[in-house]
Amino acid sequence: MAMNALSRCSNQLRRLPLTRLRQMSTSPWSFFEMAPLDPIIGLNEQFQKDDYPSKVIVGVGAYRDEKGKPFVLPSVRKAEKILAEGGLDMEYAGIAGEPRFVDLALEFAYGEDSAALKEGRIQGVQALSGTGGLRVFGEMMKKHGSTTLYLPNPSWGNHKNIFTNSGLEVKNYRYYDADNSSLDFEGMVHDIKSMPAGSIVLLHACAHNPTGMDPTLEQWKELSSVIKEQDLVTFFDCAYQGFASGDASKDAAAIRMFVEDGHLISMVQSFSKNFGLYGQRVGALSVVGRDAEEAKKVVSQMKTVIRPMYSNPPRHGARLVTTILEDPQLTAEFREECKGMADRINTMRGALKDSLESAGSTRDWSHITDQIGMFAYSGLSNEQVLEMRAKHHVYCTGDGRISMAGVTSDNVDYIANAIHDVAK
Numbered sequence: 001m002a003m004n005a006l007s008r009c010s011n012q013l014r015r016l017p018l019t020r021l022r023q024m025s026t027s028p029w030s031f032f033e034m035a036p037l038d039p040i041i042g043l044n045e046q047f048q049k050d051d052y053p054s055k056v057i058v059g060v061g062a063y064r065d066e067k068g069k070p071f072v073l074p075s076v077r078k079a080e081k082i083l084a085e086g087g088l089d090m091e092y093a094g095i096a097g098e099p100r101f102v103d104l105a106l107e108f109a110y111g112e113d114s115a116a117l118k119e120g121r122i123q124g125v126q127a128l129s130g131t132g133g134l135r136v137f138g139e140m141m142k143k144h145g146s147t148t149l150y151l152p153n154p155s156w157g158n159h160k161n162i163f164t165n166s167g168l169e170v171k172n173y174r175y176y177d178a179d180n181s182s183l184d185f186e187g188m189v190h191d192i193k194s195m196p197a198g199s200i201v202l203l204h205a206c207a208h209n210p211t212g213m214d215p216t217l218e219q220w221k222e223l224s225s226v227i228k229e230q231d232l233v234t235f236f237d238c239a240y241q242g243f244a245s246g247d248a249s250k251d252a253a254a255i256r257m258f259v260e261d262g263h264l265i266s267m268v269q270s271f272s273k274n275f276g277l278y279g280q281r282v283g284a285l286s287v288v289g290r291d292a293e294e295a296k297k298v299v300s301q302m303k304t305v306i307r308p309m310y311s312n313p314p315r316h317g318a319r320l321v322t323t324i325l326e327d328p329q330l331t332a333e334f335r336e337e338c339k340g341m342a343d344r345i346n347t348m349r350g351a352l353k354d355s356l357e358s359a360g361s362t363r364d365w366s367h368i369t370d371q372i373g374m375f376a377y378s379g380l381s382n383e384q385v386l387e388m389r390a391k392h393h394v395y396c397t398g399d400g401r402i403s404m405a406g407v408t409s410d411n412v413d414y415i416a417n418a419i420h421d422v423a424k
């Protein structure tokens, strides 16, 4: 080793605490502690280890068919066949991904007739599904001087980590009234009115995770004007378009209303749930600018975050969505299939409520059928959730969130009895 490299190395070692130096003499990893399991994904690991025959998992938000099996949309199967026969190359995508996919994704959310889209004021990039798009947004905003992002309380469990790791301070606004199992709209408006100008407010575009409670259209209208008065940066997280009502266009109503009202929003889209493309990591991150030039500048900044992070996104899932959305027949089939998933979930909401009543529960479970989207925010406490896991081997997240997509005619009574037993 050259002399100056040697002394640089010994200088660095001298700066390490003695205990760490001792540990390094055996292994550079000896001082690594076991990290806690992820509260949502970690549930699957726990579930796999459980050998109880009637065990049930209703934790992770992934759709299951009537037999409780993972479901691939028939339109996606058809698109796969078309792609396989297309003899496509496997070259890198650009930093912003597949341009045709991005165009179609934006039309899907903002609407083909969107004036802002036609004016070129909405631009975007392909993202590593919803999570990747959220992180790119967080990093970009931090780089451009933002300090604080507000999340609804509660929100999807990963939001806080994503934005804290992006360097933003994460705060909450009131969203859910647990005592009445309803939206705390008054609290929400009050908290938004107290946010300092320039703060980022994250809104779930539809099918709020975990509560399944969305503002009504009138309430969205009010939020639109309150947010405008406050001069906030509005960031929509759109992970369930099609899962709330079964109609993807209807579920985009809040986004479209905000853009029509003149908000210069940003939005992340996930195609995990509506297209059932979970592991393919298909998403988009977009921005609405005052003009095309401004939107393009923002996209260029998204690209400067993406390039050193993962260079460019995978192509296959984006090509699947493109193949479907480019073809009117396949798009119609997809819309039917998406509605089929939403309808099955709604049927299971009714079935779970009925089973709870048949099991003898006298509690009011109407919130299960009032809520929409993939989840039922059951109202079970953490203690009750843990008891249900230990006694009945029914796994839901620690906050009592039940993925309705995992409930089937075969397991609904078993789940209802388990809930009733711990909630009596």
Ligand SMILES: Cc1ncc(COP(=O)(O)O)c(C=O)c1O
Residues within 6 Å of the ligand: 061, 128, 129, 130, 131, 132, 156, 204, 209, 237, 239, 270, 271, 272, 278, 283
């Ligand atoms: C509200 C919300 N946003 C984003 C995501 C991220 O999803 P993905 O990264 O799988 O697209 C999820 C997933 O559950 C979610 O519920």
